[in-house]
Amino acid sequence: MNCSCEKCHIQEIFFKSINSNELDSFCGARTEKIIPVGTTFIKQGDKIRSFKYLKEGLIKLHRIDGVGNRQIISFGTPMDFVSIHNIFAEDTYSYSVTALETSTVCIFSIDIIKRLIKTNGKFAENLISTKSRASNRILSNSLDLISKSMYGKVASVILFFHEKIYFTMGFDLPISRKEIAEYTGLSIETVIRVISEFRRDGLIRVYGKRIEIIDKDGLISIYKHS
Amino acid sequence: MNCSCEKCHIQEIFFKSINSNELDSFCGARTEKIIPVGTTFIKQGDKIRSFKYLKEGLIKLHRIDGVGNRQIISFGTPMDFVSIHNIFAEDTYSYSVTALETSTVCIFSIDIIKRLIKTNGKFAENLISTKSRASNRILSNSLDLISKSMYGKVASVILFFHEKIYFTMGFDLPISRKEIAEYTGLSIETVIRVISEFRRDGLIRVYGKRIEIIDKDGLISIYKHS
DNA sequence: GTAAATATATGACATATATCATAAAGCAGA
DNA sequence: TCTGCTTTATGATATATGTCATATATTTAC
Structure with a gap:
């Protein structure tokens, strides 16, 4: 399995920072998974064992809030969801992720990602940038609702x-x-x-x-x- | 001016990843600023020219939303605010920051931070981690208010x-x-x-x-x- | 120190929103 | 096909929240 995926939006963002050497070990470790509609493929509270991003489809982020109420956090397309919101902040997910349309998810070993961040500055910069934009969007939408x-x-x-x-x-x-x-x-x-x-x-x-x-x-x- | 600040919470987080060589150039370029109560020291829309973090005090993040309403995003102590929410995502601030109590802000050249991220993997990891925790907290508080x-x-x-x-x-x-x-x-x-x-x-x-x-x-x- | 501006406070009232009840429509499984 | 379950829909009603008016207290500007 390699990384030559036509439909991968993330590819452009992440892979432009990876040289062919790194790319080999990176793509060799990749797993791809088709998620049927309605399937919750990340569960709040689960230990974070891998790095996931949405290659294709539509998902919702949702959670049980501090007092036990179900709440939807945001809806996301491939540009919106990469599971780094928590990777370095917590060791468990603080939200669940469920497919609203049939979706394709790419999964990497978390160690590979952590190693890349430490050894590839360009990759770290792109990751921070992608993550910042995604969480800024989510926060901005959330703030919009309040008023x-x-x-x-x-x-x-x-x-x-x-x-x-x-x-x-x-x-x-x-x-x-x-x-x-x-x-x-x-x-x-x-x-x-x-x-x-x-x-x-x-x-x-x-x-x-x-x-x-x-x-x-x-x-x-x-x-x-x- | 050096980095031996007793009261700096950030020091512990960031500096443990920096060796003495890097530390010298890092701390040499540091500026410290006292912000009086009520002073807006970051203005929404301003170009991001430096990296700032709160060393001491209490601030509010606020913005004019998409339709022109004033809105407070969050309140923050030194643990909550480092101005990296946008550094790699946008080139202007999407929020303003105002001191609610007399505050001390540390200012670094943005180039030094960017260079550190690219050359120091441990620093990049700590930065991502700190930023993730801060934005998770802000989002979680915002979500709490909605319901x-x-x-x-x-x-x-x-x-x-x-x-x-x-x-x-x-x-x-x-x-x-x-x-x-x-x-x-x-x-x-x-x-x-x-x-x-x-x-x-x-x-x-x-x-x-x-x-x-x-x-x-x-x-x-x-x-x-x- | 005084005037003006701003912040806090409360009442009266209108509007927004939730709750409870009920019913029809759509959908999944025996 | 029948049965039960969930979703959509609407009415009646109670409660939550906003708006406007007004008054006092507090802060700011000069």
Whole structure:
């Protein structure tokens, strides 16, 4: 198994810092895994034994918070998830990761990564940079939710999947209303009601999980002003 | 100017990875600055020209969010703030930093830090570790706020300053009600009302900025269950 | 020291949001 | 196909939270 993967976004980021010598031992130790929809492949509390990144697919990060509530932390594409958030900070994961779409995950020995950081400055720099951008994005989204009303929160979820994941006006939401509730901190009923209200106001069309954005500017305005 | 600072918490973390050779060039380039209360010494949008860490004091991270609202991101002691959140991710700061108490900040050339990361693997590892822990804490606090009611939010602020900053039952809040509002996403009036209610319920005593915790278990219970 | 600005406080009221109840629709398994 | 389980949906109602008005206390500027 080698690293010549067409679809690997991470490749460009990480591998440009690795010379052919290192690349050999690096890629030789790689394992690739297909994760079916709904599978939780990292569990909160598990010991961190490997370094994982998302090669393809869509995942959610979630946790049980300090007082026992289920909470979704963020949604991520290959650009968003590499499991270094905790590698050097803790020895167990502080969150779980579940596939929302069939996903491909690449797995490396954690020792190889640690060794690379110590011996390859360029790699360390790229890793810090990638990790910083990812956690800045997650934090920024989390902070955005704190100061918004139920309308702004639900609008931000719909706009997120439109602008960051699917890029089309019509798409199937990869999450349930309950998961939107777990992400926004709203109750399920409130999420459903706000979606219904958006539908009645002609902002979106809704058929179960399918969402079609009719008035994107209207949604953006709600996102900005509430 | 050298690095033999008694009060430097960072020293222990960073410097144990630096040999005496590197230490000389490192410490020779160090600048120390006293920051008076209320001074904003890092401004959102400013170009990142140096590497800063908090040697002593208390600061707040804050930002203008994507739609123009003032928002406090977190409060930090020396263990919480090193300005690497963005160093490799962006070339400008995405937040401002203001001193809540008279603080001491150490400043290094950013080039020295970048060079150290590239040439000293142990330093890179420690830096990643420190940064990870700091951003995990900030994210975790932010996530906590999303799913809490006004009572839980205000209780968490009071408990934060008690348990993480002052360690005593009585202390002067280093922030205004308005700043609590900017941190929690509540309105100022709501913050004031909740504090008054806590006072009337015998959980705390309040004299302006001074808070005295009477019923810590009660506060914790509110924090956990709302 | 005084005026102006800001911070704290509270009431009255409107709006936002949660909770409880109920029902229909979709979905998984026997 | 039937049965049970989960999801989506909506109404009725209670509670949480924001807004506006106003007053006092405190801080800041001169």
